[in-house]
Amino acid sequence: MEKMKRAERMVAITQVLMLKPNVLTPLTLFAEQFRTAKSTISEDLMAVKGSLLHSGHGHLETISGAAGGVRYIPEISxxxxxxxxxxxxxxxxxxxxxxxxxxxxxxxxxxxxxxxxxxxxxxxxxxxxxxxxxxxxxxxxxxxxxxxxxxxxxxxxxxxxxxxxxxxxxxxxxxxxxxxxxxxxxxxxxxxxxxxxxxxxxxxxxxxxxxxxxxxxxxxxxxxxxxxxxxxxxxxxxxxxxxxxxxxxxxxxxxxxxxxxxxxxxxxxx
Amino acid sequence: MEKMKRAERMVAITQVLMLKPNVLTPLTLFAEQFRTAKSTISEDLMAVKGSLLHSGHGHLETISGAAGGVRYIPEISxxxxxxxxxxxxxxxxxxxxxxxxxxxxxxxxxxxxxxxxxxxxxxxxxxxxxxxxxxxxxxxxxxxxxxxxxxxxxxxxxxxxxxxxxxxxxxxxxxxxxxxxxxxxxxxxxxxxxxxxxxxxxxxxxxxxxxxxxxxxxxxxxxxxxxxxxxxxxxxxxxxxxxxxxxxxxxxxxxxxxxxxxxxxxxxxx
The missing domain is CATH 3.40.50.2020 (Rossmann fold)
Structure with a gap:
């Protein structure tokens, strides 16, 4: 059941990032929305990253630090x-x-x-x-x-x-x-x-x-x-x-x- | 590990559907791509559907039959x-x-x-x-x-x-x-x-x-x-x-x- 929640979270993260290409979303925003730790969000993002890499539909760019976050860069293979x-x-x-x-x-x-x-x-x-x-x-x-x-x-x-x-x-x-x-x-x-x-x-x-x-x-x-x-x-x-x-x-x-x-x-x- | 694969598959399905809004994708296409049964894809889609419903970013429309498939209808809350x-x-x-x-x-x-x-x-x-x-x-x-x-x-x-x-x-x-x-x-x-x-x-x-x-x-x-x-x-x-x-x-x-x-x-x- 825990794993299932993870899948839904990953889908939701993918949606938010793909709807706003090139826009930096702070990890804390996801953490608050899904009521989970930032470290969990980081793990989710790694998996989303891997999936994108495989499909060729773009990549995720992570920027660390206080003003950091993650953004989706759309690409075509x-x-x-x-x-x-x-x-x-x-x-x-x-x-x-x-x-x-x-x-x-x-x-x-x-x-x-x-x-x-x-x-x-x-x-x-x-x-x-x-x-x-x-x-x-x-x-x-x-x-x-x-x-x-x-x-x-x-x-x-x-x-x-x-x-x-x-x-x-x-x-x-x-x-x-x-x-x-x-x-x-x-x-x-x-x-x-x-x-x-x-x-x-x-x-x-x-x-x-x-x-x-x-x-x-x-x-x-x-x-x-x-x-x-x-x-x-x-x-x-x-x-x-x-x-x-x-x-x-x-x-x-x-x-x-x-x-x-x-x-x-x-x-x-x- | 099996559950993890599911999460990645759901992310990949979300990507494909969101990149081509309003375009009907046959379930067999996903089944072939992920080398899995159509029934498994249907289950994945149900979960993606639920996630979209929750976020308000649109919904999935499923059309059954030989010419059927699934498409993403983008929406704004x-x-x-x-x-x-x-x-x-x-x-x-x-x-x-x-x-x-x-x-x-x-x-x-x-x-x-x-x-x-x-x-x-x-x-x-x-x-x-x-x-x-x-x-x-x-x-x-x-x-x-x-x-x-x-x-x-x-x-x-x-x-x-x-x-x-x-x-x-x-x-x-x-x-x-x-x-x-x-x-x-x-x-x-x-x-x-x-x-x-x-x-x-x-x-x-x-x-x-x-x-x-x-x-x-x-x-x-x-x-x-x-x-x-x-x-x-x-x-x-x-x-x-x-x-x-x-x-x-x-x-x-x-x-x-x-x-x-x-x-x-x-x-x-x-």
């Missing part, structure tokens, strides 16, 4: 990440996704929580070591991707507005040339959205020439922010032209999109 | 929901949030995953009985809120674009008058975003006169969709003027925003 990206590439290669004008229809996938969640974990795993303070994206289609990445890293998200739509006090705007339209466009960010010297991870859904990513980098300089990484879901690699930015990580590459033959080739490059 | 909304109202009442023009700065909160997650659970709990098929919002600031609501309900999200920016094949546009600007604006949605007769839950961050919500309702009629609910995070209740839509649920009400005295009054009405 390499094997699962590979499966997720292959299956996503396969779905994107459906010829029904070719739009007039030679665009690729991705919106339904970019707005589907069950597809987004693992993608956020993949980006989080790739950039956690860079210790970003905030995840930055530009409206509109990259927002859900940036949000799940921010959540997996335990960070806030900041969204740059296209045009001059900011109604949030003073803002900084820059002009940029997007690769797809070859037109001069404007992006803006409210002054209060970023503090100076913040470490920024840029996340976006698509990169063609890299004009938008370069624009975001330039805007970040205006905020004295430090861009520590750029993560792109799908990078177009149709021409041999070099991109306007370097050092980005893309998960998928669009190698071919032929509106006449109806053939799209997206491959996973992770 | 009434007590936690009340705490979340009171604390959010308090933060919104900070006079630093009053912007030039008499706007309320909410963007940082609307883009913070740790604040969004419980709000999504509150909306999901309020509208689950209406059995929506899809969560619909309009860009930009409501997107994260709609996404977490969609995830809590296990549904996809659809985002209406402002203006005529849709590059996704043929689209439907309508004009509407937004309450805040009193100007005619346009909203558009790609034809392929919604199938006819879908049950739609509308989620948005803010409502003043209700012009945008009315516009979304009108656009949904064009898609022959059935609007089964409207959820609004903050509703302005400064004037006595009736709203342009009825039967919506708002979680917070903005009663007063005085740029001269610096006083904002937001209250929880949930």
């Amino acid at each position: 390499r094997k699962e990440a590979t499966q997720v990206l292959s299956s996503l590439a396969e779905r994107l290669n459906d010829k029904e996704r070719i739009l007039a004008g030679g665009f690729l229809y991705m919106t339904d996938l970019l707005f589907d929580p069950s597809i987004l969640r693992p993608l956020g974990l993949i980006f989080a795993g790739a950039f956690r070591d860079k210790k970003p303070d905030v995840v930055v994206t530009i409206e509109t289609k990259g927002i859900p991707l940036a949000l799940v990445t921010a959540e997996a890293l335990g960070l806030p998200m900041v969204v740059i507005r296209s045009g001059n739509k900011v109604t949030e006090g003073s803002s900084v705007s820059i002009n940029y040339v997007s690769g797809s339209s070859r037109r001069i466009q404007t992006m803006s960010l409210s002054r209060r959205a970023l503090e100076p010297q913040q470490r920024v991870l840029i996340i976006d859904d698509f990169m063609k020439a890299g004009g938008t990513a370069l624009g975001i980098k330039n805007l970040m300089e205006e905020f004295e922010a430090d861009v520590v990484g750029i993560g792109i879901l799908v990078e177009a690699q149709i021409t041999a032209e070099p991109k306007l930015v370097e050092g980005y990580l893309s998960l998928l590459q669009l190698k071919e999109l032929n509106p006449y033959s109806g053939k799209t080739t997206v491959v996973s490059v992770f | 009434r007590k936690e929901a009340t705490q979340v909304l009171s604390s959010l109202a308090e933060r919104l009442n900070d006079k630093e949030r009053i912007l030039a023009g008499g706007f309320l700065y909410m963007t940082d909160l609307l883009f913070d995953p740790s604040i969004l997650r419980p709000l999504g659970l509150i909306f999901a709990g309020a509208f689950r009985d209406k059995k929506p098929d899809v969560v619909v919002t309009i860009e930009t600031k409501g997107i994260p809120l709609a996404l977490v609501t969609a995830e809590a309900l296990g549904l996809p999200m659809v985002v209406i674009r402002s203006g005529n920016k849709v590059t996704e094949g043929s689209s439907v546009s309508i004009n509407y008058v937004s309450g805040s600007s009193r100007r005619i604006q346009t909203m558009s949605l790609s034809r392929r975003a919604l199938e006819p007769q879908q049950r739609v839950l509308i989620i948005d961050d803010f409502m003043k006169a209700g012009g945008t919500a009315l516009g979304i309702k009108n656009l949904m009629e064009e898609f022959e969709a059935d609007v089964v609910g409207i959820g609004i995070l903050v509703e302005a209740q400064i004037t006595a003027e009736p709203k342009l839509v009825e039967g919506y649920l708002s979680l917070l009400q903005l009663k007063e925003l005085n740029p001269y005295s610096g006083k904002t009054t937001v209250v929880s009405v949930f």
Whole structure:
């Protein structure tokens, strides 16, 4: 019976930690809640740790001392990440996704929580070591991707507005040339959205020439922010032209999109 | 030692179910993974169920038969929901949030995953009985809120674009008058975003006169969709003027925003 109680306690601890990823919970909180000794909680945590290690769904980080506690760092295994990206590439290669004008229809996938969640974990795993303070994206289609990445890293998200739509006090705007339209466009960010010297991870859904990513980098300089990484879901690699930015990580590459033959080739490059 | 194995198995089951909310997992999958009988898995699930019931973090739904299995329905307790909304109202009442023009700065909160997650659970709990098929919002600031609501309900999200920016094949546009600007604006949605007769839950961050919500309702009629609910995070209740839509649920009400005295009054009405 005592052992059974332990199992229930372990399940409850797992729940609390998984519901608040990246949030430090003091061991005393568990000890009080389950009316048991901190040493017992420590033993429970060891077992939960072992189970997580085995499943590949993340790990527990224990911080000792008075301000210490335990937190759940969500992760995705390499094997699962590979499966997720292959299956996503396969779905994107459906010829029904070719739009007039030679665009690729991705919106339904970019707005589907069950597809987004693992993608956020993949980006989080790739950039956690860079210790970003905030995840930055530009409206509109990259927002859900940036949000799940921010959540997996335990960070806030900041969204740059296209045009001059900011109604949030003073803002900084820059002009940029997007690769797809070859037109001069404007992006803006409210002054209060970023503090100076913040470490920024840029996340976006698509990169063609890299004009938008370069624009975001330039805007970040205006905020004295430090861009520590750029993560792109799908990078177009149709021409041999070099991109306007370097050092980005893309998960998928669009190698071919032929509106006449109806053939799209997206491959996973992770 | 056998009992210990059980605890680890229960933790592993909890993990798998919580990582994929609303997704049905067949019991045979667990039985194979842990090399144990289905009856043993059933017993484990009973115990996990009990633990969830106790914590208020959701419940397990078991579906019997060949196509059956178990899924985790995430929930938030009434007590936690009340705490979340009171604390959010308090933060919104900070006079630093009053912007030039008499706007309320909410963007940082609307883009913070740790604040969004419980709000999504509150909306999901309020509208689950209406059995929506899809969560619909309009860009930009409501997107994260709609996404977490969609995830809590296990549904996809659809985002209406402002203006005529849709590059996704043929689209439907309508004009509407937004309450805040009193100007005619346009909203558009790609034809392929919604199938006819879908049950739609509308989620948005803010409502003043209700012009945008009315516009979304009108656009949904064009898609022959059935609007089964409207959820609004903050509703302005400064004037006595009736709203342009009825039967919506708002979680917070903005009663007063005085740029001269610096006083904002937001209250929880949930």
